[in-house]
Amino acid sequence: MKRQNVRTLSLIICTFTYLLIGAAVFDSLESDFEIENRRNLRERERKIREKYNITDEHFEKIRINVIKSKPYQAGTQWKFSGALYFSLVVVAVIGYGHSTPKTVSGKLFCMGYALAGIPLCIIMFQSVGERLNTFMSYGLKQIKKCFRLKKTEVSQTDLIFVTMNLSTIIVAVGALIFSHYEGWEYIDSLYYCFITLTTIGFGDYVALQKKDKVQTHYYAFSLLFILFGLTVISAAMNLLVLRFLTLNSEDERRDELEAAIAAQNAVHLEGDVITGNAGVVGNAQERPDFQETLSVCSCSCNKWRSARDKIYGATNNPTRTKSFMSNNVTTTKEDNNSETDSFLLWQRSKRASF
Amino acid sequence: MKRQNVRTLSLIICTFTYLLIGAAVFDSLESDFEIENRRNLRERERKIREKYNITDEHFEKIRINVIKSKPYQAGTQWKFSGALYFSLVVVAVIGYGHSTPKTVSGKLFCMGYALAGIPLCIIMFQSVGERLNTFMSYGLKQIKKCFRLKKTEVSQTDLIFVTMNLSTIIVAVGALIFSHYEGWEYIDSLYYCFITLTTIGFGDYVALQKKDKVQTHYYAFSLLFILFGLTVISAAMNLLVLRFLTLNSEDERRDELEAAIAAQNAVHLEGDVITGNAGVVGNAQERPDFQETLSVCSCSCNKWRSARDKIYGATNNPTRTKSFMSNNVTTTKEDNNSETDSFLLWQRSKRASF
Numbered sequence: 001m002k003r004q005n006v007r008t009l010s011l012i013i014c015t016f017t018y019l020l021i022g023a024a025v026f027d028s029l030e031s032d033f034e035i036e037n038r039r040n041l042r043e044r045e046r047k048i049r050e051k052y053n054i055t056d057e058h059f060e061k062i063r064i065n066v067i068k069s070k071p072y073q074a075g076t077q078w079k080f081s082g083a084l085y086f087s088l089v090v091v092a093v094i095g096y097g098h099s100t101p102k103t104v105s106g107k108l109f110c111m112g113y114a115l116a117g118i119p120l121c122i123i124m125f126q127s128v129g130e131r132l133n134t135f136m137s138y139g140l141k142q143i144k145k146c147f148r149l150k151k152t153e154v155s156q157t158d159l160i161f162v163t164m165n166l167s168t169i170i171v172a173v174g175a176l177i178f179s180h181y182e183g184w185e186y187i188d189s190l191y192y193c194f195i196t197l198t199t200i201g202f203g204d205y206v207a208l209q210k211k212d213k214v215q216t217h218y219y220a221f222s223l224l225f226i227l228f229g230l231t232v233i234s235a236a237m238n239l240l241v242l243r244f245l246t247l248n249s250e251d252e253r254r255d256e257l258e259a260a261i262a263a264q265n266a267v268h269l270e271g272d273v274i275t276g277n278a279g280v281v282g283n284a285q286e287r288p289d290f291q292e293t294l295s296v297c298s299c300s301c302n303k304w305r306s307a308r309d310k311i312y313g314a315t316n317n318p319t320r321t322k323s324f325m326s327n328n329v330t331t332t333k334e335d336n337n338s339e340t341d342s343f344l345l346w347q348r349s350k351r352a353s354f
Numbered sequence: 355m356k357r358q359n360v361r362t363l364s365l366i367i368c369t370f371t372y373l374l375i376g377a378a379v380f381d382s383l384e385s386d387f388e389i390e391n392r393r394n395l396r397e398r399e400r401k402i403r404e405k406y407n408i409t410d411e412h413f414e415k416i417r418i419n420v421i422k423s424k425p426y427q428a429g430t431q432w433k434f435s436g437a438l439y440f441s442l443v444v445v446a447v448i449g450y451g452h453s454t455p456k457t458v459s460g461k462l463f464c465m466g467y468a469l470a471g472i473p474l475c476i477i478m479f480q481s482v483g484e485r486l487n488t489f490m491s492y493g494l495k496q497i498k499k500c501f502r503l504k505k506t507e508v509s510q511t512d513l514i515f516v517t518m519n520l521s522t523i524i525v526a527v528g529a530l531i532f533s534h535y536e537g538w539e540y541i542d543s544l545y546y547c548f549i550t551l552t553t554i555g556f557g558d559y560v561a562l563q564k565k566d567k568v569q570t571h572y573y574a575f576s577l578l579f580i581l582f583g584l585t586v587i588s589a590a591m592n593l594l595v596l597r598f599l600t601l602n603s604e605d606e607r608r609d610e611l612e613a614a615i616a617a618q619n620a621v622h623l624e625g626d627v628i629t630g631n632a633g634v635v636g637n638a639q640e641r642p643d644f645q646e647t648l649s650v651c652s653c654s655c656n657k658w659r660s661a662r663d664k665i666y667g668a669t670n671n672p673t674r675t676k677s678f679m680s681n682n683v684t685t686t687k688e689d690n691n692s693e694t695d696s697f698l699l700w701q702r703s704k705r706a707s708f
Contacts (some may be wrong), residue, residue: 004481004484004485005485007481008481008482008484008485011474011477011481012478012482014474014478015445015474015475015478017443017473018441018445018470018474019438019441019442020438022437022438022441022444022445022467022471023434023437023438023440023441024434024437025463025467025665026432026437026440026441026455026460026464027433027434027437028461029457029459029460030431030432030437030455030456030457030460031430031432031433033456033457033460034426034430034431034432034456037456038420038423038426038430041419041422041423044419045416045417045419045423048412048415048416048419049535050552051412052406052407052408052412053406054406058402058406059511061398061402062399062402062416062420065395065398065399065402066416066420066421067418067420067421067424068391069392069395069396069399070421072392072395076385076388076389076392077388078380078381078384078385078388079381080377080378080381083376083378083380083381083384084373084374084376084377086377086380087372087373087376087377087380088373090376090554091369091372091373091376093447093552093553093554094449094554095448095449095553095554095555095556095557096451096551096556096557097450097451097555097556100556100558101380101384102384102387102388103383103384103387104541105378105383106383106387107385107541107542107545108541109379109380109383110380110545110549111544111545111548113376113379114548114552114554115551115552116372117372117376117596118552119371119591120365120368120369121602122591123365124362124365124368124369126359127361127362127365128362128365128366130358130362131358131359131362134606143375150468162430167519182645186387187458187461187462188461189479190465191461191464191465193631194465194468195449195464195465195468198447198468198469198472199447199449199553199619200444200447200448200449200452200468201449201555202449202454202508202557203449203451203556203557204451215361221557237473237476240473244408245548252488259434263496287595303374332408350428
């Protein structure tokens with residue numbers, strides 16, 4: 001079975017297992033409170049209904065009315081400021097649902113708007129995230145130089161460490177500010193920041209939804225928190241997740257290359273036996289593709305590695321000179337093996353440096 | 355200014371402009387209805403309160419009670435089935451918010467669960483999506499063969515076309531089924547499917563939330579709709595968005611390569627003037643890095659292209675033999691230029707075939 005199919009299958013199994021475990025834990029954590037809470041709420045409802053002797057039909061009317069009026073508790077939602085907040089919540093796929101389009105035209109526009117806005121937003125966040133990584137690696141290098149450290153190179157682990165810390169700081173500090181302005185418990189505020197920046201956006205806690213007028217600087221902060229927060233998360237994702245996303249296509253390329261190498265070995269043997277060295281040269285000149293593929297694999301190992309060396313300062317590999325030497329036309333079987341080795345090394349180094 | 359900075363800056367400007375336009379349109383579409391709707395709701399509230407003469411304090415109690423009880427209208431939320439639905443909604447970052455953890459331990463677990471679950475889910479969807487693309491390109495090739503078409507190769511445009519259509523079919527058919535089971539208008543059901551599969555998940559429409567017991571096959575369908583739907587969307591994203599995500603890092607590599615080529619040209623000149631050809635050979639042997647980088651660029655152009663040719667059947671490039679010839683040690687300036695050309699060609703072809 002192809003390794004990319006095995007990988008995909010194991011990922012599916014992992015996800016399903018993870019979902020089942022999650023369901024079991026949430027069930028055990030929330031069920032008791034839910035039953036208790038539900039009983040209390042019913043009890044309170046019963047008391048008030050008895051007090052005013054409200055009929056079922058009328059209480060249902062009140063219920064529907066209250067739920068429909070909920071978005072308007074925080075004042076008009078669709079003024080420009082509210083609409084801007086909503087637009088951001090849509091394109092960043094947070095989707096609190098604190099206010100949603102009610103008209104058919106609004107719903108249709110919302111779909112069209114998301115269709116173009118979401119890819120734009122993903123690309124923007126990833127692009128800024130990648131710039132942020134480059135900037136941070138430069139900054140780190142300078143700091144290391146300032147402290148006169150021997151190893152001034154910035155490894156990917158350094159970057160991941162910094163991004164992770166930056167994300168934690170953003171969530172922690174953000175939570176502090178939101179809890180101050182919204183009057184939430186710190187843990188709830190932390191939960192709000194996390195649920196927002198992961199773009200889950202339940203909407204059980206939503207900023208800027210208090211009855212009293214929102215201050216402009218707090219409004220600006222709330223929007224910038226989402227934008228900057230998601231950028232840093234994207235920077236982390238860019239380092240952590242993105243390289244996994246291309247594993248399968250890399251394997252496809254590797255399989256093709258290995259097939260090409262195998263094919264060349266076969267042809268080589270024939271060349272050696274029948275026509276000797278001159279024949280091999282002739283052969284090689286007739287089939288540039290293989291030679292190219294070989295020089296790709298051998299050279300790109302070193303190219304990718306040297307590219308990474310410049311950025312992350314990984315140590316040079318002994319196969320370098322060997323694979324460089326194999327760039328001449330008369331390639332021997334040993335060279336091919338060394339090239340396969342160095343290609344696999346390149347695969348690893350590329351994944352590590354993505 | 356570096357091209358990757360220009361790209362990032364223009365992306366930021368685009369996104370902000372897009373947000374402002376969105377805000378203006380949503381404002382104009384929703385504001386009038388909101389004002390009207392709000393007045394009607396207030397009027398109904400006033401009538402009922404007058405009828406039963408409910409005090410402000412008590413009506414506020416009713417309001418809070420009704421909003422808190424809302425999740426329980428659909429029966430117990432945190433039984434295993436509900437918790438499983440919730441877990442999926444979390445890891446797929448849909449976050450309807452139809453039911454959310456209320457206990458501190460529940461909130462803490464939810465954060466930890468999302469932290470590991472979301473990357474797992476992204477990687478799984480992308481991996482399955484990529485497999486789906488490979489499978490579809492194979493299927494398309496077979497179909498083209500069946501119809502005895504001259505050009506049996508599957509272009510990326512073909513794939514995007516098929517994935518887009520598949521996504522549309524899933525949303526359209528899904529909407530039909532949901533509108534049947536949930537008793538929604540078709541447009542609302544369509545809106546629900548779209549908002550779910552884009553992972554916005556407002557939660558204004560949520561499946562499986564009716565009072566009467568949910569049939570098992572409909573429950574299974576709702577979960578599979580999300581899983582399969584998101585896989586197909588990922589397949590589309592894999593083709594459309596993913597290649598943009600690596601543009602900046604590709605440019606970084608390109609800049610390094612161009613610098614290397616420039617450096618080598620300089621060294622060459624010195625070699626030519628002072629030591630002549632032998633000197634150049636000597637030079638070259640002393641600095642394999644440049645040679646490697648050069649052979650990477652020239653060869654990988656063809657390697658990447660030939661890799662893509664196998665998959666998408668792009669036409670071969672005339673620079674191939676030229677750049678292949680330049681694999682010997684004594685490289686001339688012309689070769690370097692041809693290599694730069696073919697490297698840029700490779701950049702384009704790589705982006706196209708990502």
